[in-house]
Amino acid sequence: MNDSVYDGLLGGDSSQWAFGxxxxxxxxxxDTSVPAGIDAAELAAYCLMLGDDTLVLSQRLSEWCSRAPELxxxxxxxxxALDLxxxxxxxLARAAAADPACVPSLPAGSPVPDEDALAFFRDAGQFRNVRMAEVPNGDFAHVVVRLLLFSNARLAxxxxxxxxxxxxxxAVAAKGVKELTYHxxxxxxxxVTCAQGTEESRRRLIDALGMLWPLYDELFAAHPVERSLAAAGAGVxxxxxxxxADVxxxxxxxVADVPRPPLVGVRGRTGRDGLHTEALSLMLAEMQVVARAHPSGRW
Amino acid sequence: MVSVRERAAAVAAEVRDPEMPMLTLADLGVLRDVQVDGDTVVASITPTYSGCPAMATMRDDLVHRLTDAGFARVEVRVVLSPAWSSDWITEHGRAALRAAGLSPPGPAPRSSGPVPLTLGPARRALTCPLCGSSRTEPVSEFGATACKALYRCADCLEPFDHVKEI
Known part of the structure; x- marks a missing residue:
């Protein structure tokens, strides 16, 4: 007899527990040291821009879970969503390692790692993602258009x-290229399938393109941090x-026989400056609520 | 005489991938290096995909297997560069995949510079790992895990997983 029902379950092989x-x-x-000639705070800000894009879009894609038209x-x-x-x-971990000052402070002894502190303990105005990533989901055509526009720009x-x-x-980019190619x-x-499918699928596709196209220009609008990092050879x-990307x-x-919509430009501050749509706050409220309720929680 | 490093490397190489347990970490090509530094074994692993949820399990499995084998201290490091390629799956690993009913990856695309777009269905010359037929068709480029695509065989009609080329 074992004293505990769990004793003996593993036959002495401790590697069978789900420790991971x-x-x-x-x-x-x-090695996370910042290369010479690169400003650590700017590098961190740049990593937050790219990382927030994929974090926020990943959350939107996760909302599709169990709701897509086919398994x-x-x-x-x-x-x-998982790749992003x-x-x-x-x-986010690279941002924190480059400039620890960008990480929100949590109660002493909190086990929350830096990348999670950045993801769960910043408010919408501190996020640097493009607005293309944050707007609410629509129908299936909407997620197709959003992923095409975003992944094409990101791949470039x-x-x-x-x-x-x-x-x-x-290194993150080298792996990301392989993943984004599939996306x-x-x-x-x-x-192409939606555009060449039924009248209804084509109508929905063109509607989705009309909704998302005004946010396309922002994918290519350079923030001063992006220009500075590009000049230093660390960013693009x-x-x-x-x-x-346009090609x-x-x-x-x-191939889809869909006309390219006329250019709509972005003026003034953008997501890169922390200016977002109302939708981001609502999305973050849901994404962050459990982590914020338990800043010292162990999971 | 087997050195301590060789013994540690042999133990680490036998740890299995948690999602494709027919493969060892060495077969999969994610175990990049094993060194012994004083009384510490330093094992280096690389993720297959950025979001690979098995990384933490691999790390813990390495620690526990090496500890059980008598190594007092084990440190697991992450190596990000060069990025993992499906080309690193060993011949032994490919045979193990086939034996388990999975289709092993073909050669990974090499790309530098702009990445070409593929709008047609993925064209792979695959053999059904269950019946050997070459009449196979893709169902989805995304399967049960990040590293697999889903196919079906037009002859035996069974679905099967194909490990993607990256």
Missing amino acids: TDFEDPLAGV EEDIALANM LGQARLL ILSRLRDSADAVLA RDWAGRWF DPETVRAE VLDQVFA
Whole structure:
């Protein structure tokens, strides 16, 4: 007889327990020193911009879970959400390592890791994501268009960021390119399928494009931090990849026989400055409520 | 005479992937290095995908297997560069995948510079791991885990997982 019902369950093999549920440092053992000639605070701000984009879009994609029209597409959206969340985790951890001052302070002894403190303990005005990532979900055509526009722009940025002077950013980009390639292909195929499907699917696709297109320009509007990091060889100025991204988008539009909408520009402050739609606050309220209720919680 | 490092490396190499347990971490190519520094074993692993939820389990499994094998201190480090490629799955691992009814990956695309768009269905010449037929069709490029696509066989009609090329 065992004293506890759990004793003896494992036959002495401790590796059979699900130990992998606790926190770990996603950059354990990685050299996170800031390269010479790069401002640490700017590098952190840049990592937050890229990381917030993928964190917020990941949360929106997660909201699709169990709601997609087919099981396969539900799984596809969850997979893409997971890829983006993984990228966000590395980018937020890199931001915290570059400039610890950007991490919200929590009660002494809190076990919450830095990347989680950044994700769960900042308010909407401190998020630096583009607004394309945050607007509420619509129908299936909406998520197809959003993923096509976002992943196409992000792929152009990441493919250049692979040469970043910051080794961590370069590594995140190298892996991200492989992942985003699958995301963009998925979105491109569904864009064409919806456009060439039924009258109803085409109408919905063109409606979704009309809704999201005003946010497209912001994907390429350079913030001073992005320009500065690009000049230092660690970042990518999104304006410089616009033509390359447009070529790919035009390929999809041509195959889908969908006219490219006229350019609508962004004026004034953007998501990169912390200016967001009301939707971000509401989304964050749901995303952050449990973590904020238990700032010293262990999971 | 087997060195301490070789013994530690052999123990670490036998730890299994939590999501594809027919593969060891060495077969999968995620175990990048094992060194011994004083009384500490330092094992380096790399994620397959950025959001791979198995990383923490791999780390803990390494710690427990090495500890059970008598190594007092174990440290697991993350290596991000170079990024994991499905090309790193060993021949032994590919055979294990096939034996378990999974289709192993073909050669990974090499890309530098702009990434080409693929609007047609993914074109892979796959063999059904269950009946050997070459009449297979993709169901979805996203499967049960981040690293797999879902296919079906047009002859035996069974679905099967294909480990994606990245």
